Amino acid sequence: MKSDTHPDYHQVVFRDQAAGYAFLTRSTASSDTTIEWDDGQTYPVIDVEISSESHPFYTGKARVVDSEGQIAKFRRRYESPTPDDVLHTGPDAEPTPEDVVLASGRDLTEANLAWAREQIAAEGRSALDRRLP
Numbered sequence: 001m002k003s004d005t006h007p008d009y010h011q012v013v014f015r016d017q018a019a020g021y022a023f024l025t026r027s028t029a030s031s032d033t034t035i036e037w038d039d040g041q042t043y044p045v046i047d048v049e050i051s052s053e054s055h056p057f058y059t060g061k062a063r064v065v066d067s068e069g070q071i072a073k074f075r076r077r078y079e080s081p082t083p084d085d086v087l088h089t090g091p092d093a094e095p096t097p098e099d100v101v102l103a104s105g106r107d108l109t110e111a112n113l114a115w116a117r118e119q120i121a122a123e124g125r126s127a128l129d130r131r132l133p
Contacts (some may be wrong), residue, residue, distance in 0.1 A: 013037060013045045018054035095120060
């Protein structure tokens with residue numbers, strides 16, 4: 001090996017401030033602060049904020065933020081509701097004029113509500129069973 005081409009690779013103690021845990025390993029990192037280790041020798045110490053002892057993933061305390069899938073989230077946000085999603089009446093009840101208008105894809109205006117009342121009077125529940133013009 002050529003001399004002066006590789007960094008100094010030596011033993012260093014990494015100390016996790018959050019968990020109060022320290023471990024001895026080899027590294028090229030250096031520090032002016034030292035610590036006496038269990039074997040009686042003195043090593044440079046590098047303080048870190050998080051390690052495998054305090055990281056939520058490794059400790060099992062990780063939280064799942066995304067409770068629904070990305071596809072479901074996309075559909076909920078961008079798909080228009082189906083007539084079944086916006087109906088006010090149950091499957092066996094008499095439809096309301098609002099339900100017939102929404103099922104037909106029309107706007108909730110007074111003229112469309114009057115039209116829906118006529119459809120309900122003429123056809124009853126079947127006014128909802130098909131897509132109206």
